[in-house]
C-alpha cells in the first residue's frame with residue numbers, strides 16, 4: 001500500500017495513510033515517498049524505536065565511504081553545519097551537546113520569558129484592534145516564536161527579519177522529500193546564517209549578557225567541551241526547532257477551535273481548558289509529523305525482521321492516533337480524560353524546548369481567545385508542502401476585536 005502514496009495524498013490527509021498502514025502492520029516495509037524503509041505507526045512501536053539505542057541518527061556510520069551520497073562543494077558547508085547539531089548526533093556527542101544546552105536552558109530561564117511572551121502577544125494583537133479580517137500566521141503566530149527565540153538566544157531585535165529566510169532554508173534542507181537541487185538552492189542561506197552567528201558570538205565574547213548564547217560561551221570558557229562550530233550549529237538548531245514548530249502549534253490549535261465551535265465556546269467559558277487545547281492539538285495535528293532513525297543492528301520488531309542499514313520513518317502523528325492508547329483517536333476532543341502523544345518524541349532526543357513550546361502555546365491561545373469575538377474562517381486553508389512539518393500556508397479569518 002505504501003507504494004501508491006502520492007505527495008498530494010500525503011499532504012492532504014496523512015492520517016488516512018498512517019491509519020491504513022497501522023491496520024496492516026504498525027511496522028510496515030515499503031517504498032514510501034521516494035525512500036525505501038520502515039514506516040512505524042503504532043504508539044508502542046514508535047516509542048520503542050525512539051528510546052532504543054539500536055536506532056541511531058548517524059546513519060553514515062553504518063556504510064562504507066563509497067556507499068554514501070556525495071554532495072557538491074556548495075552544499076558541503078551546510079551538511080557540516082547540520083552534522084554539528086545534537087539532533088543529528090548519537091551518544092556520546094549527543095549527550096555532551098545536549099547537557100551543555102540543558103545547563104543554559106533551565107526551567108528558570110523559560111519561566112523568565114513568561115512576561116516577555118505575554119507582552120509580545122498583547123503587542124501583536126493590539127495592532128489588530130479595529131480590523132475585521134486577519135491572517136493568523138502573518139499577523140501573530142509567525143512573529144511570536146521569532147521574538148521569543150531571538151530574546152532567548154540574545155539576538156538583537158533589528159536582526160529578527162533575517163531569520164525567516166534562514167528558518168525556511170533549514171526546513172527545506174531537512175524535509176524527507178529534499179532533492180539535490182533543493183539542497184543547492186538553500187545552502188547559501190545556511191552559510192549566511194552560520195556567518196551571522198559567528199560574528200554575534202565574537203561580539204558576545206567581549207560583552208556577554210543574560211542570554212543563552214552568552215551561557216554557551218561561558219560553558220566553553222569553563223573548559224566544557226564545545227567548539228565554535230558546534231555553538232553556531234546549536235544556535236541555528238534552536239532557532240529552527242523552536243520556530244516553525246511553534247508557529248504550527250499556535251496556528252493548528254486556533255484552526256481546530258475555529259472548526260469546532262462548540263469546543264471554542266467551552267474554552268471561552270472556562271480558560272483553564274486551554275492547556276488541554278494545546279495537548280490535544282499536539283496529539284491531533286502535530287507540528288512534526290515524522291522523524292527518522294537508522295537501524296544499527298538486525299532485530300525483530302512487531303514480527304518484522306529489520307536489517308542493519310535500513311531506515312525507519314517514525315510517524316509521530318500515526319502513533320498519536322493509535323486506538324490502543326487513545327480512544328476514538330480520529331476526533332478532536334479537548335475534554336479527553338488522558339491525552340497521550342509522542343509529538344515531542346521520546347528517549348534521548350525528547351524535545352528540549354517542550355516546556356517553552358507549551359508556555360508559548362498556552363499564552364498565545366489565551367490572548368487569541370480574549371482578543372477575538374465571533375471568529376469565522378474565511379477560506380479553507382492550504383497545507384504547506386512538507387512531509388516532516390504540518391502547518392498551513394496561511395489562515396484567513398474574520399472576527400471582531402475586543
Ligand code: HEM
Nearest residue numbers: 086087241242245246249287291344345349351352353357
Ligand atoms: C510545538 C512545538 C515543538 C514541537 C512539536 C517540537 C518537536 C520536537 C521533536 C519531535 C523533536 C525530536 C526529533 C527527533 O527525535 O528526531 C524535537 C527535538 C528538539 N527540539 Fe523541539 N519541538 C517544539 C518546540 C521547540 C522549541 C520551542 C525549542 C527550543 C527553543 C525546541 C528545541 C528542540 C531541540 C534543541 C531538539 C533536539 C533535541 C535532541 O536532539 O536531543 N523545540 N522537537
